Amino acid sequence: MEFLPTEAKAPEDADVLAPADRRRLRERALVEALERRERSGRAVTGLEDVLRAFNAGQLRRIVLREGFARMGRLCHWCHRPSLHEARCAACGKRTEAVLDVVDTLARLARLQGCRVARLRHEPLDDLRRICGDLR
Numbered sequence: 056m057e058f059l060p061t062e063a064k065a066p067e068d069a070d071v072l073a074p075a076d077r078r079r080l081r082e083r084a085l086v087e088a089l090e091r092r093e094r095s096g097r098a099v100t101g102l103e104d105v106l107r108a109f110n111a112g113q114l115r116r117i118v119l120r121e122g123f124a125r126m127g128r129l130c131h132w133c134h135r136p137s138l139h140e141a142r143c144a145a146c147g148k149r150t151e152a153v154l155d156v157v158d159t160l161a162r163l164a165r166l167q168g169c170r171v172a173r174l175r176h177e178p179l180d181d182l183r184r185i186c187g188d189l190r
């Protein structure tokens with residue numbers, strides 16, 4: 056039996072230690088589950104729909120393609136991200152441009168207790184590169 060120092064077994068190291076094939080299989084299974092959920096109306100796909108669901112407080116998990124980025128807008132008053140809103144749809148104040156609204160969304164989502172998963176192997180093309188799992 057191979058000995059590993061205990062500090063190498065922290066949960067965040069699990070993906071590093073696991074063979075890439077195992078991660079690939081896990082990602083495929085996750086994507087297939089999300090595709091089923093989308094067909095039954097329990098998940099939304101595409102950045103615009105994911106942002107809308109997030110702003111409505113409907114998401115429990117966001118799954119996105121690693122490296123997926125888009126410019127967008129952010130209301131700094133109520134922290135509402137959007138793709139194109141020059142004025143915040145919630146408070147009416149002017150929004151500001153953000154270089155990567157996908158990253159902004161991921162950070163805000165985590166702060167609200169929403170899980171965020173980034174996929175390395177699955178392109179997520181059929182799910183429009185980002186998917187939101189509804190509560």
Ligand SMILES: [Zn+2]
Nearest residue numbers: 130133143146
């Ligand atoms: Zn606002």
